[in-house]
Amino acid sequence: MEKKYKILLYTFIGLAVLLGVVYFANKIVKQKIKAGIEQELLNSNVEYKDISVDIISGSSVVSSPKLKLGSATISSEELSVIDLDYKEYFSNNKIVFDRIVFKKPEIHITQSDTLKDPDKENSKKGFKEDIKIRHLVIQEGHLKISENDTIKEQLYISLKNMDIYDLHITEASLKNKIPFSFREVSINSDSLFYSLDPEHDLQVKNLQLKKGTLNISDLRIIPKFSKTEFDQRQKVEKDRFELNVPRIKMKGFSWGFNGDKLQLESATTFFEKADFLVYRNKLLPDDNSIKPLYSQKLRELETKLKFDTIQISNSSLIYEEKSVAGKPPGKVMFSEMDVTIANVSNLNMEAENFQPTTIKAKAKFMGESNLNFNMEFDISDLEDKFNFSGNLVGISAGAMNSFLKPALNIEVEGKISSMFFNFYGNDDNALGDTRLQYHDFKVEILKKDGYSKNKILSGLANLILKKNVANKKIDQKNISATRDKTKSFWNFLWLCIRNGALKSFL
Structure with missing residues (x-):
């Protein structure tokens, strides 16, 4: 028994010494x-x-x-x-x-x-x-x-x-x-929260990034001022934006810096149910600065991008243009939009296999007409060449008047049964073909009050309109348009289509 006590005693002494050493060593x-x-x-x-x-x-x-x-x-x-x-x-x-x-x-x-x-x-x-x-x-x-x-x-x-x-x-x-x-x-x-510019803020309710997948909920671009106050603050005409996107998802997302420039990459990007409203007051002085085409804008963008595929589904775009004082703005509306954009990149533009950017879109135009639109351009191309084509089926006078009457003091009757267009262009000019079919088409030019008809001008306009062509399609070849570089690409697109339509009408 005495031997066991000695063993226990030596054990306790050893533990005490060890703990003491650990304590002082730890200290x-x-x-x-x-x-x-x-x-x-x-x-x-x-x-x-x-x-x-x-x-x-x-x-x-x-x-x-x-x-x-x-x-x-x-x-x-x-x-x-x-x-x-x-x-x-x-x-x-x-x-x-x-x-x-x-x-x-x-x-x-x-x-x-x-x-x-x-x-x-x-x-x-x-x-x-x-x-x-x-x-x-x-x-x-x-x-x-x-x-x-x-x-x-x-x-x-x-x-x-x-x-x-x-x-x-x-x-x-x-x-x-x-x-x-x-x-x-x-x-x-x-x-x-991000301050985009002096007139707009960007807000996001929720953002999650994990394992290369970025999910964004409730993204909004919110104007800081009402339309009236916004106009009062502008020296020249300028777009006012409102955007609401309930959900954005990016797969294969990565970010970092390329030298001192931000670089963003995404394999696939999805936008769902985006609502985009653009307002512009055309009564303000023109902004005569040069407006680069999208290829040049992307090529010279400070941020480096590589977005392989962008898909926009079930979305809407409304453009409002105030052109007549004292009257509400005219509206152009696109709904049920499905858009696929491929190869948006300004990286490695010197590569021989650099891919062009393509856009394929379909939508309801003015709530009733089926619109298909395709476009292709090469961001690396210093000549900024592009091609766009599309077709529009069935648009009534009522739909056209929602824009023509408040914006241009013009009211029309009849229907455009179908329209097709295909143009090739660059930063200077464009050349292409159109095909138009319409019937019972009349034009009423309104007086300044926007309600009374100017019978003389309306009569002259209808005199030079071609007769009913409901049973055939009018093809126009080699329609040309010259770009006004102080205007946007969409103004250039409108000029091309307008020139073809006018040649078919007159």
Whole structure:
């Protein structure tokens, strides 16, 4: 029995000594680690309230940290460091974290050219070692991006959760717009706001990015002013937009920076039930600036794009044009729109196999006519050549008058049974063919009040209209149009179709 007690006694003594060694070793190591972290934080221009270290769990907690990474400032309620690789830190002076958690961080990125040079800012207190974080977690945070510290943010995102994998910070990365590299990001946001321009804001109710799939719910472009106030603020005519898209889904989505330019890529992009309203007051002075064609716009766009397929389903577009004072604007309406756009890219434009952009669309025109439209152009083509074609079946006078009467003081009778068009063009001119079939067509030109008929002008117009051609189709070849470069592409398209229609009518 006495021997057993001695064994137990020696065992307890041994455990006590071991615990004592562990306690003092833990205390010494904790102090060394804490001192090392504090020194590293000071060298990295990080402010904080307190640091706690748990050597057993391999974790550290920094209270109220505030740090600057290039143009980004990050302040947080708490920063938890889990599994710091101490061997790498003390042996190779490398900082490798398994996981870092930011609780309720505020991330503010400024982009103003007036900010101090990040090279000079970091020359004294910069990251001397590579920092690698296998998994960075942001919980209940907010991201703001603005031109400078004094103006309202251009971009605001509420981040319920954000996970960044294999994040890497170096002295070189701090000079980039995103001050770190990464392998993958997942985001769950319940609010996004972006100031598009002085007249429009963009809002998103929910945004989720995970495993290369981006889901956006309730995206809206909202005018900041009513139509009347919007017009009062304009020196020249300008479009006012309203957009509502209940759902957008992007598969194979990725983003990053190509040099200093933002790059976005998506294999397939889906828009469902989008409603787009465009308003323009033609009574304002013309905007005589040059309007590039879409191929040139995309070619010269600062943001780099590669969207393989874009599909728009069951959507609508309404264009309102105010042309007569004191009267409501004329409307052109497209509903039940299904559109497929392929190969929207301004990357690798020098490649021999660079693919042209194609558009295929079908819709209800003015709520009653079946419209099919096709277009093709090459973004890399410096001559900006394009081809568009389509057909329209069955449009009544009532549908046409909803635009012609308020916009042009013209009222028509009769029906256009069918129309076909096919044009090839470039930035200067276009040439093509049209085919038109109509019957019982009459034109009434209205007086300035928009109601009374101008009998003399109406009579002259109807005299020169061709007789009833309901039983045959009128083909017109080599219809030409010259582009007014101060007008949009859609004005150019309208000129082509109008020239063919006028030649068929007269």
